Amino acid sequence: MSSSLVHLSVGGRPCDIEFAWIGTDDSRVTAHTPLLVFLHEGLGSLSMWKGFPQQLCFAAGVRGLVYSRPGYGRSTPRPHDERWGLDFMHVQAREVLPALLAALGVDSRAEPPWLFGHSDGGSIALIHAASFPERVAGAIVMAPHILVEEFGLVSIREAREAYRSTDLRDKLARYHGDVDSAFWGWNDIWLDPRFPTWTIESMLPAIRCPVLAIQGHDDPYGTMEQIEGIARRAPQTELLKLTTCGHSPHRDQPAAVIAAAKRFLSHALTT
Numbered sequence: 001m002s003s004s005l006v007h008l009s010v011g012g013r014p015c016d017i018e019f020a021w022i023g024t025d026d027s028r029v030t031a032h033t034p035l036l037v038f039l040h041e042g043l044g045s046l047s048m049w050k051g052f053p054q055q056l057c058f059a060a061g062v063r064g065l066v067y068s069r070p071g072y073g074r075s076t077p078r079p080h081d082e083r084w085g086l087d088f089m090h091v092q093a094r095e096v097l098p099a100l101l102a103a104l105g106v107d108s109r110a111e112p113p114w115l116f117g118h119s120d121g122g123s124i125a126l127i128h129a130a131s132f133p134e135r136v137a138g139a140i141v142m143a144p145h146i147l148v149e150e151f152g153l154v155s156i157r158e159a160r161e162a163y164r165s166t167d168l169r170d171k172l173a174r175y176h177g178d179v180d181s182a183f184w185g186w187n188d189i190w191l192d193p194r195f196p197t198w199t200i201e202s203m204l205p206a207i208r209c210p211v212l213a214i215q216g217h218d219d220p221y222g223t224m225e226q227i228e229g230i231a232r233r234a235p236q237t238e239l240l241k242l243t244t245c246g247h248s249p250h251r252d253q254p255a256a257v258i259a260a261a262k263r264f265l266s267h268a269l270t271t
Helices: 054-062 088-103 121-133 150-165 168-173 179-190 201-206 224-234 254-269
Strands: 004-010 013-022 034-040 063-070 114-118 138-142 210-215 239-242
Touching: 004 088, 004 168, 013 054, 013 088, 034 054, 034 088, 034 121, 054 063, 088 121, 114 121, 121 138, 121 201, 121 210, 138 254, 150 168, 150 179, 168 179, 201 224, 210 224, 210 254, 224 239, 239 254
Parallel strands: 034 063, 034 114, 114 138, 138 210, 210 239
Antiparallel strands: 004 013, 013 063
16 A cells, blocks of 8 residues: 655654555545554554555445554654653554544544554554543454563563564564664563553553454464453453464454454444
8 A cells, every 4th residue: 555654743753654544445435434543563564564454444344544653664763772661552542643643634523433453553542542432433453462461571582582583674674664663662662671560451441432352362472361351341342262363363364353343343333
């Protein structure tokens, strides 16, 4: 998908954000067609979604907005001497996403968008929905994090070693203008000695919108507790547990994810 850049000021700092609209060539889509905003994983970007957003938006008959967070893709890189804080996902959810929507003319008060988040993007979607409950129509989250499990930190340590000693860096460089900015921003904070205390569990009861939470049984970064914990605190949550599926359900089980998301969106939009 072709992308553009929009200039923002976040926390008093200038930032360019890479973004792309989806569905503008679909005859079913109008200015009032529901909007689905895609939030990528911790090492993802706009281009790393590949064709999935288009496939989902076409199947569900909705518009889409895909973007790269600061530090990723073609968006402004993270300065190499800057370390993210434990609140880095809260900053994305409460400052960057609202600023981006406003800059692109999305009136989330009048027509709240839907959110589709993967991994860190799923956590950001949940934080945004809890922080601005009246501005989110619904959320679909895949492999989200609501707390830190040692099980997942093992895989993040392995990713650090792979980045240093294998071709992982070269593979990721296809999707990021500054691949070191993207990788070390994510890896350093997740392996910060303070990060095991990170949790968003207490925020979840504030979410009012419908939620679909998806998790693979073979996810090396998290257990089923990540989505079961959402359902306990936000009872309107539906769960989808996928077999033969790792950390990226949209890549491992795309047909199942699209079918579930389409049904979820269709039901919520007609009730």
